[in-house]
Amino acid sequence: MNDLDFFLSLETQVWEALVAGDAAADEALLAEDFLGVYSTGYAERACHVDQISDGPTVELYEISAPRLVPLGPGRALLAYRADYIRKGADTSEAMYVSSIWEERGGRWLNTFSQDSSTDDPAPV
Secondary structure (H helix, E strand, O other): OOOHHHHHHHHHHHHHHHHOOHHHHHHHEEEEEEEEOOOOOEEEHHHHHOOOOOOOOOEEEEEEEEEEOOOOEEEEEEEEEEEEEEEOOOOOOEEEEEEEEEEEOOEEEEEEEEEOOOOOOOOO
């Protein structure tokens, strides 16, 4: 599937779960073998879900500059910039995100996500 709007809708559901503090919604969007790669290290599905077990972690967010890269039947990579404000923070942060979505059993699930700070130096 090569529909950018479709994958943006899926990704938005993940962000909305962070805003609402909805761990069940977050868990439902992530594959059991989900892997997140962050500046703090690796995170499996349970770690991603646990981050909102005490409530919302994000106040506001905006997704911009999206790009869709088809990876074959039933698989796509969505890359974009996310500007967001953490719950209780006064300043915004920004990062680039790459998420792989796979169709499994008739459902689209997030299998991989990597966040890269916009503060990182430019690649060589």
